[in-house]
Amino acid sequence: MADKLTWKDMEVGNIVTEAGSASFRRTGDWRTERPILDKEKCIKCALCWIYCPDVAIKPSEGGYYEADLYYCKGCGICARICPAEAIMMTEEEEK
Amino acid sequence: MEEKFVRFGKNLVTTDEYLAAGHSFCIGCGEVLALRLACKALGKKVIIANATGCIEICTSPLPVTSWQVPWIHTLFENTAAEISGVEAGLKILMEKGRIPERDIKCVAIGGDGATSDIGLQALSGAFERNHNFLYLCFDNEAYMNTGIQRSSATPYGASTTTAPAGKFSIGQVTRKKNMVAIAAAHNIPYVATACPSYRFDLMKKVRKGAEIKGPAYVHILSPCPTGWRYGSNLTIEIGQLAVQTGIFPLYEIENGRYRLNADPPKLKPIGEYLKLQGRYRHLTGEQVQIIQEMVNGDYAALKEKVAAFPI
Amino acid sequence: MSRRVALEASHAAAEAARMADVDVISAYPITPQTHIPERLAEMVADGELNAAYIPVESEHSALSACLGAAAVGARTFTATAGQGLELMHEVVYVASSMRYPVVMTVCNRALSAPLSVWGDHSDAMAVRDIGWIQVFCQNNQEAFDLTLWAFRVGEDPKVLLPVMIHIDGFHLSHVTEPVILPEQEEVDRFLPRFHYPFALDPNRPMTHGAFGPPEIYSEAKLAQEVAFRNSKAVILRGWREFGDIFGRYYHPVEEYRTENAETLFLTMGSFTETAKIVIDARRGKGEAIGLISLRLWRPFPFEEFRRIVKDAKILIVFDRCISPGMGGPVFSEVRSALYDEEPRPKVVGLIGGLGGRDMSEKDFDYVISRGGEIAEKGSEKMLETVGIRGEMVGTGE
Numbered sequence: 002m003a004d005k006l007t008w009k010d011m012e013v014g015n016i017v018t019e020a021g022s023a024s025f026r027r028t029g030d031w032r033t034e035r036p037i038l039d040k041e042k043c044i045k046c047a048l049c050w051i052y053c054p055d056v057a058i059k060p061s062e063g064g065y066y067e068a069d070l071y072y073c074k075g076c077g078i079c080a081r082i083c084p085a086e087a088i089m090m091t092e093e094e095e096k
Numbered sequence: 097m098e099e100k101f102v103r104f105g106k107n108l109v110t111t112d113e114y115l116a117a118g119h120s121f122c123i124g125c126g127e128v129l130a131l132r133l134a135c136k137a138l139g140k141k142v143i144i145a146n147a148t149g150c151i152e153i154c155t156s157p158l159p160v161t162s163w164q165v166p167w168i169h170t171l172f173e174n175t176a177a178e179i180s181g182v183e184a185g186l187k188i189l190m191e192k193g194r195i196p197e198r199d200i201k202c203v204a205i206g207g208d209g210a211t212s213d214i215g216l217q218a219l220s221g222a223f224e225r226n227h228n229f230l231y232l233c234f235d236n237e238a239y240m241n242t243g244i245q246r247s248s249a250t251p252y253g254a255s256t257t258t259a260p261a262g263k264f265s266i267g268q269v270t271r272k273k274n275m276v277a278i279a280a281a282h283n284i285p286y287v288a289t290a291c292p293s294y295r296f297d298l299m300k301k302v303r304k305g306a307e308i309k310g311p312a313y314v315h316i317l318s319p320c321p322t323g324w325r326y327g328s329n330l331t332i333e334i335g336q337l338a339v340q341t342g343i344f345p346l347y348e349i350e351n352g353r354y355r356l357n358a359d360p361p362k363l364k365p366i367g368e369y370l371k372l373q374g375r376y377r378h379l380t381g382e383q384v385q386i387i388q389e390m391v392n393g394d395y396a397a398l399k400e401k402v403a404a405f406p407i
Numbered sequence: 408m409s410r411r412v413a414l415e416a417s418h419a420a421a422e423a424a425r426m427a428d429v430d431v432i433s434a435y436p437i438t439p440q441t442h443i444p445e446r447l448a449e450m451v452a453d454g455e456l457n458a459a460y461i462p463v464e465s466e467h468s469a470l471s472a473c474l475g476a477a478a479v480g481a482r483t484f485t486a487t488a489g490q491g492l493e494l495m496h497e498v499v500y501v502a503s504s505m506r507y508p509v510v511m512t513v514c515n516r517a518l519s520a521p522l523s524v525w526g527d528h529s530d531a532m533a534v535r536d537i538g539w540i541q542v543f544c545q546n547n548q549e550a551f552d553l554t555l556w557a558f559r560v561g562e563d564p565k566v567l568l569p570v571m572i573h574i575d576g577f578h579l580s581h582v583t584e585p586v587i588l589p590e591q592e593e594v595d596r597f598l599p600r601f602h603y604p605f606a607l608d609p610n611r612p613m614t615h616g617a618f619g620p621p622e623i624y625s626e627a628k629l630a631q632e633v634a635f636r637n638s639k640a641v642i643l644r645g646w647r648e649f650g651d652i653f654g655r656y657y658h659p660v661e662e663y664r665t666e667n668a669e670t671l672f673l674t675m676g677s678f679t680e681t682a683k684i685v686i687d688a689r690r691g692k693g694e695a696i697g698l699i700s701l702r703l704w705r706p707f708p709f710e711e712f713r714r715i716v717k718d719a720k721i722l723i724v725f726d727r728c729i730s731p732g733m734g735g736p737v738f739s740e741v742r743s744a745l746y747d748e749e750p751r752p753k754v755v756g757l758i759g760g761l762g763g764r765d766m767s768e769k770d771f772d773y774v775i776s777r778g779g780e781i782a783e784k785g786s787e788k789m790l791e792t793v794g795i796r797g798e799m800v801g802t803g804e
Contacts, residue, residue: 003622011630014506017614021116022160054129056117076124077329161614166607169616177468181475184459221464
């Protein structure tokens, strides 16, 4: 995206006026493992949500908290700290 | 739009995110987790000045930004001076009626390098001039963004690329600079340590620091899987062990009065913390014992300071 | 009623900042600039100036605080000299590339080593490439006038660039001269309120200072350079407007008795006024000699400069700085600016007035004579200097 801009497109002082514009970046491509939630075990404590460094766990239907695979980098923190052991890290498959 | 919250017992945490997803911090990064929590505690009425470092690089790649609050980065060692200008500028503009009067908290963010090394002078100046600002030091204990070089915050015995463990070296041969004591020595109203593994403690302290009308300093341990060399999923655990072994105690200094926030009856052996991290892999049992004695000594000294202020 | 007051150039600069109703002053004292932050501190303490005065702990922090203040839309002013300008060296680049309109007076001082608190242009010449609009003052009136003008131009929405005003250390900063001070009403007419369109504000969150990967850095730099060059139009308009209101018109290149001049003598800063006396004496004897002085140093005033010198046979450039291994910096730049011109004068250069070494009329007389000799016969010397004791040898090249 950066390599399409001309010098005329640069804002004064290179200031970025659009907040959060980096959110188009699909950091989910970094993953080698993905978290899988077992809703039966989930106690909806939201620890995974609050401890996700990548803002990649979002509140979902029914009060659960699930990974946003667009962003999830597969760090495994959620699976590790889940008190109900409801999250399993599973290897990403080769496509 | 009404703000939404997630409830954790008596704690309400906003679902607002001030740092957009899609940032480029490492997998499992403790620093961005701490930052995310701190931002939730601060809210949107802030202006953040950020030093060069992991946070700055991972959040601001031209032509886009992860930031959803006003943010400025100029250089590496001048963040405290920069925020002094922001703070003074806002104050005088409001006084002169040029901009509407309202609450805007000035926050400065820097890593351990930016804070205890190259930026120490500017920070000391800003403290001494009594600017109304909150300084958050995100301490991952080395110059991580440039490739794990040692800083004065690197703990004794840790291996970094410029103080590596080797045949003739234990790695870091000096002891971690006590930035908390340095901040407190400026007689500022509020100084605290925090760790993202203790999420509510961290957020409470950031909020407390933000409410001070004067300088405040919060030193936040930021476990780093890349530089400390541990599996990315262990960030929370490592932070907990740092506190539970006493190598990074959680405490506050309010107007010179020390208070320990967590004082386990028995500290876990430091080996439990060190053995999880590749940067300590080279240590012999003897060397671990030396570190244990250092931790014991420091913790005892801290407890003395706390005891000087009986509740 | 405007009034005529005896002021040091330092105090004149401070007074200009006061009349401009500056919002934030962030400065660190250094000889010979100290009278500026001292006077400003007095003004604030006595309520003559309503500004935030930040007594920072170093020059690097001084300019850094200015950046923070400018980023929230404050009108900012600072001053420094010599080593102080060097200490803030990395910050000055950021001020221009992030487009913050800080105004800074520099009391030109020699650079260490050896330590010298006295005046020359080595501090100014070390910052040629920083992207600030830069002007040189000849006298205290200019020290006042150009400060006011600097706010007008730097803060212009089409410019948004920092401005540096050079005044000679001690020779101007500590010398009292009559200065005409305008009415506050005139200043208010000349200088609009500063409105910074990208002010940091929680209601419109923006990111200042994102980093530039290789895919974008070049475009960013080109954009900066285009904006810098285009500032010339506002620079000139600012001077026109200044003249219209205050009656004193300034130009990028000042000419003194250049009509039909065969020889032109180029000086910068306050020594120009001494040199003018020598020009008068020589003209009195029938010599076709004139003087030019670069008031606008950056962006370099190519157009005006080339036009003014084109008919001269000899251009003698006097530098108050040695660029090591290269020679006189102004001399080098001037030669380069004229390289493609046809016709162009023969350009020769001499160096003197370093580290507070004074230049008398006799010294300037020697420079002009020697300059003529060099133009005719060339020079065998490594450097042509004036007033430096000891024989000068050749380069051996």
